[in-house]
Amino acid sequence: MPPQPPPPVPDFIYGTAWKEDRTPALTELALRMGFRGIDTANQRRHYFEAGVGQGLAAAYRSGVVTRDDLFLQTKFTYQPGQDHRLPYDPTASLSVQVAQSITSSLDHLGTDYVDSYVLHGPSSNHDWTAADAEVWEAMRKERDAERTRFLGVSNVSLRHLQQMAAARAELPAFVQNRCYARLGWDRAVRAFCREHKIVYQGFSLLTANQEVLHHPLIASLAASANTTPAQIILSFARAIGILPLTGTTDAEHMKQDLASRDVKLPPEAVQAIESVAG
Numbered sequence: 001m002p003p004q005p006p007p008p009v010p011d012f013i014y015g016t017a018w019k020e021d022r023t024p025a026l027t028e029l030a031l032r033m034g035f036r037g038i039d040t041a042n043q044r045r046h047y048f049e050a051g052v053g054q055g056l057a058a059a060y061r062s063g064v065v066t067r068d069d070l071f072l073q074t075k076f077t078y079q080p081g082q083d084h085r086l087p088y089d090p091t092a093s094l095s096v097q098v099a100q101s102i103t104s105s106l107d108h109l110g111t112d113y114v115d116s117y118v119l120h121g122p123s124s125n126h127d128w129t130a131a132d133a134e135v136w137e138a139m140r141k142e143r144d145a146e147r148t149r150f151l152g153v154s155n156v157s158l159r160h161l162q163q164m165a166a167a168r169a170e171l172p173a174f175v176q177n178r179c180y181a182r183l184g185w186d187r188a189v190r191a192f193c194r195e196h197k198i199v200y201q202g203f204s205l206l207t208a209n210q211e212v213l214h215h216p217l218i219a220s221l222a223a224s225a226n227t228t229p230a231q232i233i234l235s236f237a238r239a240i241g242i243l244p245l246t247g248t249t250d251a252e253h254m255k256q257d258l259a260s261r262d263v264k265l266p267p268e269a270v271q272a273i274e275s276v277a278g
């Protein structure tokens with residue numbers, strides 16, 4: 001397999017976790033507000049993927065977007081990360097579970113392909129295991145069958161990625177991680193991604209970094225740029241190469257989050273924010 005071309009990715013991703021019955025309306029609202037990237041998972045415990053599909057269908061019906069305008073991303077989640085509402089037969093092999101899970105995702109989302117299919121998390125916090133290798137191979141087959149355009153991994157450490165590379169596994173097009181300022185905004189994983197041309201998606205940028213969000217430096221940068229502190233953090237994230245996710249449930253915040261794309265921070269401000277924590 002030749003190296004993957006850089007995927008055409010949106011510059012912001014709307015996350016659909018934890019929205020339950022509000023999922024269809026919030027997905028449609030996010031599209032109306034201008035988001036073109038949608039993240040979900042076939043993990044009913046935290047996501048209502050079929051509700052995302054309902055929101056997409058509503059947006060298609062009203063002419064807001066077409067499928068071709070969108071970047072749809074969903075995930076395969078191992079059984080320990082699920083509740084009883086499984087999208088696969090837990091007695092089947094992992095390869096079959098992947099095939100069943102993506103079939104169910106495509107049905108939920110009303111599409112015959114997703115743009116990115118992500119392993120929600122490796123089976124062990126420490127190592128890239130034989131189970132992960134089996135799942136990854138099954139995901140690669142789905143990609144080769146054009147049921148997904150690209151592959152990703154989530155909740156990974158540098159060690160996982162190095163072990164994938166050492167095993168000569170195909171590297172992902174995307175990494176999606178929680179981004180803690182106190183860990184240098186996931187510095188080590190981001191460096192690996194940069195080196196291997198992997199797009200790094202960051203989530204919990206605001207929720208995991210309240211100490212930075214409320215830091216006087218951020219307040220003063222926000223005041224001088226006439227923005228909100230949240231917009232400063234999102235703009236900073238982009239400046240250090242992170243493709244941000246937001247899961248806001250508020251129309252005004254959706255607008256502000258998208259507008260953060262136009263907030264340009266000078267390099268000194270980026271450096272100063274980096275040194276607030278980690």
Ligand SMILES: NC(=O)c1ccc[n+]([C@@H]2O[C@H](COP(=O)([O-])OP(=O)(O)OC[C@H]3O[C@@H](n4cnc5c(N)ncnc54)[C@H](OP(=O)(O)O)[C@@H]3O)[C@@H](O)[C@H]2O)c1
Pocket residue numbers: 014015016017018039040120154155176202203204205206207228230231245246247248249250252253254256257
């Ligand atoms: N791979 C994984 O394991 C994993 C784990 C967690 C999340 N995710 C993905 O990442 C997505 C986003 O998750 P997240 O943790 O980053 O976000 P989130 O939990 O949905 O939280 C965003 C928070 O920031 C607030 N917010 C957003 N924009 C704001 C603004 N402009 N001003 C003030 N507050 C603002 C929101 O409040 P309001 O609602 O009031 O705006 C909300 O409290 C999820 O939906 C999911 O798709 C993936």
